[in-house]
Amino acid sequence: MERNIDSLFGSKTRVKLLNLFFNNPNTNYYVREITRLIDEQVNSVRRELSNLQEVGIVVSTNNERKLFYTLNHDFEYYLPLRAIFSDEPMLLKRQNTDDKNSNYWDDKLSLVLDYINVFIISGRLVEDSTSKVDMIIVGDNKDNKLSNWANSLEESMNKQLNYSIMNTSEFYYRFSTKDIFLNSVLKNKYKVILDKSNILGKE
Structure with missing residues (x-):
């Protein structure tokens, strides 16, 4: 090979x-x-x-x-080449958001893939969603890595996003106890972009 x-x-x-x-x-x-x-x-x-x-x-x-x-992350064939040459499996679920193409989140999440475990979009990032929360980001926010990443997303989209960042233990606890805040998002229309440990049981 x-x-x-x-x-x-x-x-x-x-x-x-x-x-x-x-x-x-x-x-x-x-x-x-x-x-x-x-x-x-x-x-x-x-x-x-x-x-x-x-x-x-x-x-x-x-x-x-x-x-x-x-x-160059903006190279036209970045993702196909990444699939060939990277040792990191392509764990990301491709979804459309606004006018972005289907590779949008694959590219963005590749910047924080070592730090993030679960990523959910809702609200203004998902068509027909009425949720007040746009993103739930779950992982290791050491040195504000995920916070800075979320800020960069806001800049690239030119819009202010309502998001929550929590560590994996907190997210799992909230999910298992049907926490009011998390449940309000999951009862609305949302998309799971990344779920490394299959916590949400999504295919």
């Missing part, structure tokens, strides 16, 4: 680069660092980085006289 992938993408170095970037989608790397990590010659790495940048898979920035490369 590995040999077939190498043949398909034309270069062993290119395949190693794609594996590196799609398994570390938010990390910036400089050339010498990449060379060590994938154990390939620097000239080969430079050549393939140039190819990937020309296609649009990676972008580069200058910082402290070093050229850094990182994955």
Whole structure:
């Protein structure tokens, strides 16, 4: 299988680069660092980085006289390539919201996939929902990772969202005791975008 992938993408170095970037989608790397990590010659790495940048898979920035490369999340075929090269399973359930395409939440959640366990949308993000809550975000909000992510969603949508962030234990307790707040959301129209532990029993 590995040999077939190498043949398909034309270069062993290119395949190693794609594996590196799609398994570390938010990390910036400089050339010498990449060379060590994938154990390939620097000239080969430079050549393939140039190819990937020309296609649009990676972008580069200058910082402290070093050229850094990182994955381009806006690349047209980001999700198909992620499915091929990332070791992280595609756990996300694709849903439409407003005028966004079906890959919208896959892309957004990829930024916090290590921190978030359950993600529910309702209210203004779901057609015909009358809920006053737009998002329920469940996971580890260490260093305000999820709070900052929610703020970035508001900015990208250009709207203020009503959301609640809670850890997994709190969410499970509220769900199991039919908490009034959570129950009010789940009795309304909503969509489960992510449920890693299948707490809600959704397919």
